[in-house]
Amino acid sequence: MHWRFLSLALSALLLTVGARAAQVWPGEFELTQTYVGEGSVERDPQRRVGDFEENNTLLHLVFTPRIKLGVLRLGVEYERFGFGLSGNAALPDQLQSLAAVVGLDTQLSDSILVRLEAQPGFYGQEIQSNDFNVPFLLGGTYIYSPDLQLVLGVGVNVENKYPVLPGGGVRWKIARGWVLNAILPAPRLEYDWSRSVTVYLGANIKETNFRLNENFGTMRGRPRLNRAELSYNEIRTGAGVDWKIADWLALNLEGGYLPYRTFDFYRADIRYHQDGGAPYGMISFHGAF
């Protein structure tokens, strides 16, 4: 359970650093915990990993000081997927990342905004120096009007099966109170219930790469999986409510179904895919200061 201690310690650290730095720099934060109920994945009918749960923790703190070029993005992000699997299961018990966030939001013209952001850090089962990777993204927003914006971007991760993945979407204020925020990886249809409450239907696509431990394969009789690169993907579909408690703090509650999940050791050509979805619930505190 040392990860729980790590999560709590990081939360406390982020809040303390955040509270102090907020007096100088503006910023944004997110503390999210998701529980996914029992689900299964299989490689083929004989090789199945069944009835495991998932706990996903995300801590995010980014300062956004204004400079002449635009808005700097400097911070840290920690994420952990815990599956509660036994030590000899075919899949890892946990995957986690601790990364810096280094980016810039800038303006190319009065209609085009651009974000360049890198997340150099450690992506593995444990947080180890040899799990270092630097995924980054480059995206642009075209502000057609206050009601319509188009987003286009690419995510680059050299360890991924597909090193360059396109993304983007559209944000369209359809009518009073209704917003189609169809931007990957978290497209949503939102309705402003009141000034402080937004309800939505949406999805969240997660795709991250992790480097497994040195003896991960040996312990499972498959040495070729030692230090293997694992691509973990999941798609959540659900409904939620976002309640703005204060100017700087919002509470987000979401529930739904996880219809897609894969564990892909793509370099070893071993892939576990969803065999029966799972319900999930999420609670998140987020905001900006």
Place this chain on the structure above:
Amino acid sequence: MRSPIFSCLASLFLGASAFAADPVAELSSFSVFNNIDLAQLAKGGVKTAHGPQLPNPRYLSVQSCYIVPGPPAPHLEAIQRWTPLAHRELRVWIQQDVPARSPEATFAKIKSAPDNSATRAFTTATTKMSNDLQLSRAEAAKWNPANANGGLGGGVGDFWMGVLAGRARAFTSGGTSALAPYDHSSPALRAGDELNGLLREQGNIRKQFGSFLDGTGIGRGAGSIRADQYWQLQQVDDSAAVTLGAFYSRNSATGAQGADVTYYASGGFYTGLSLYQLWPVEINGQPSTLVWRGDMTSSGSLAGLHGMEKLASESAMMKDVGRAVNLLLKDTAR
């Protein structure tokens, strides 16, 4: 002593005469535009830029500059005379002058406002005395729910005619200092304080316009310079809003200054101010005017924006200002 040859060479390279040197230096001294090339600006249309970063999260400012043919005074007059009504995309449905005494009948046109989702939202907000409405407690107390029928063409219109007439009279008598606060639903906030805050956080601009603003009712009592008042019914975000504004101008041998203040808004933003500085310059031997425009606003909704969102809102404001100036230039060129 300045060499005439140097001046001549300089004007050849710049495409503009030495006449323009002082305006450019003056522009650099208080604005975000440093060392503007007048010849380039004359060819390039309207240049817009982010204003300085303002510590108060409710505040936003955008600056623009451009060159028009002809001397300053007629252009300032054209700015004052220009109406957005001919351009539907600007979503201003009614604009009328407000006489000094401003009887309620001045605002009677509100009763013939178009019927659309924004005006219906405004009517609904009024009948519910929504917290989004910017009113004083005394003004809100005058709302009689029995008058809800008939929308803007009936009791709702009557209510706003009363509010606008009262606010216009107060401004005429005592500038923004005489205006009642917005305290119907939230902590008291005064348009005059917001205007002073916007200027206080832009010290160079306050200094540049100091003596001019001292003669206006902006952020103070009634000034000595005559105000040309007007009111508008326009769309702000999803809802219609009524606003009251005043335009001040001053001409001098070295140019002209103007100030267009929105001293009351029923919702969407607390206050807005556009300042104009105009200098006579020569471009390719023709008398022209260098115009600097500073737009600044205070809005509660801005306070909730951060990072990229704030950048986007500034971009949207830059785009709006650029569009408005281009329409003005197009209309005045006819």
